Amino acid sequence: xxxxxxTPKHLITATGQRVTLRCSPRSGDLSVYWYQQxxxxxxxxxxxxxxxEERAKGNILERFSAQQFPDLHSExxxxxxxxxxxxxxxxxxxxxxxxEQYFGPGTxxxxx
Amino acid sequence: xxxVTQPDIHITVSEGASLELRCNYSxxxxxxxxxxxxxxxxxxxxxxxxxxxxxxVQGIKGFEAEFKRSQSSFNLRKPSVHWSDAAEYFCAVAxxxxxxxxxxxxxxxxxxxx
Numbered sequence: 209x210x211x212x213x214x215t216p217k218h219l220i221t222a223t224g225q226r227v228t229l230r231c232s233p234r235s236g237d238l239s240v241y242w243y244q245q246x247x248x249x250x251x252x253x254x255x256x257x258x259x260x261e262e263r264a265k266g267n268i269l270e271r272f273s274a275q276q277f278p279d280l281h282s283e284x285x286x287x288x289x290x291x292x293x294x295x296x297x298x299x300x301x302x303x304x305x306x307x308e309q310y311f312g313p314g315t316x317x318x319x320x
Numbered sequence: 321x322x323x324v325t326q327p328d329i330h331i332t333v334s335e336g337a338s339l340e341l342r343c344n345y346s347x348x349x350x351x352x353x354x355x356x357x358x359x360x361x362x363x364x365x366x367x368x369x370x371x372x373x374x375x376x377v378q379g380i381k382g383f384e385a386e387f388k389r390s391q392s393s394f395n396l397r398k399p400s401v402h403w404s405d406a407a408e409y410f411c412a413v414a415x416x417x418x419x420x421x422x423x424x425x426x427x428x429x430x431x432x433x434x
Contacts, residue, residue, distance in 0.1 A: 210363065239420065251410065251424035264421050298363060306420045308354065311364040 211235065212312035214299050220318045226287040229315045233280055233301030239263070240282040241302075241309060242274055246295040257282055258305045289319045322347050324411055326425035333401050334433045341396040341428050343411030351413040353394040354422065355385055359407045367409075370394060381405070406432045 211234035221227055233240050242254040244267075253266035257276035268274075271289075276282045286293060296316050300309035323346045333339055345351065352371050356364040368379025375387040385396045394411060408429045412422040 210365070212363075241421070243422075250426050251412075251422075253421040253423070256421060266421055300364075300422075302420060306352075306414070308366055308369050309420065309422060310366065311356070313363040 210310040210312065212299060212301050212310055214297075214312035214315050216315060217313065218316050218318070220320065221289060222320055223289055223291060225289050225319075226285065227289065227317065229284040229286070229297055229299075229317075231282045231284070231299030231301075231312060233282070233299075234310055237301035237303050237310075238280065239302045239305050240276055240280070241300040242268075242282070242284050243298040243300065243311075244295045245298060245314070249295075251298075254284070256305075263305055286317070291319050293317065294319045322351075322413065322415070322423050324413055324423055324425035326409075326411055326428050328428045329426070330429050330431065332431040332433060335403050336400050339396075339398045339401045339405070339430070341409050341411075341430070343394045343396065343425060345392050345394065345411075345413045347392070347413060347415070349416060350387075350389060351415050352420075353385075353387060354412040354414070355379065355383070355394075355396045356410045356412060356424075357381075357407045358410065358427075364410065367396070401430075401432055403432045403434060406430055 213232045238259045254268040256264040274284045296314045298314045300311045325344045355367040411425040
């Protein structure tokens with residue numbers, strides 16, 4: 209158990225819908241990262257937050273957004289969902305803005 | 321462009337045999353280097369990391385990795401594989417001095433025969 213929690217574990221929704229994925233980092237970790245894992249793209253970095261502020265952006269679609277709250281938990285919002293958004297979404301955390309990252313169990317999103 | 325290459329998509333070894341998983345990276349400077357393992361239906365678990373110093377690093381579960389700057393490689397090794405090591409292994413890099421986004425290789429799926 210890494211100490212990073214993600215909810216929900218599974219999510220099934222229809223095209224065009226909007227969903228919110230939630231992540232709680234390890235106790236004391238200030239940095240949160242979101243990654244997408246799909247069969248065709250592999251593991252891709254989406255976005256990083258550090259102590260509430262966005263720090264780095266990767267291959268994140270405009271339909272996706274994220275935020276980190278004062279209690280340091282983070283949410284990833286995915287809107288206008290398409291079939292291709294079906295993937296495993298991981299959250300990771302680290303104590304600072306650099307250093308090793310610890311991953312949560314992931315949220316499996318299925319868009320039908 | 322920064323990239324990580326894991327040349328072997330699938331590897332099968334017998335239980336008790338030694339293991340080496342290859343990882344090469346393409347980067348302007350030596351990045352931070354990591355190996356993660358993902359068991360079926362699970363998240364990624366950090367096996368080991370290299371930031372600087374001794375080029376042979378020890379990790380959890382009996383794994384080690386050796387950084388070779390001249391070859392831009394960071395290969396993962398284990399002297400004797402156990403059936404529970406069957407999983408997918410990912411090599412990852414992160415830029416030094418920058419923000420910590422990990423760039424992952426495509427992964428190597430390890431099967432262990434009894």
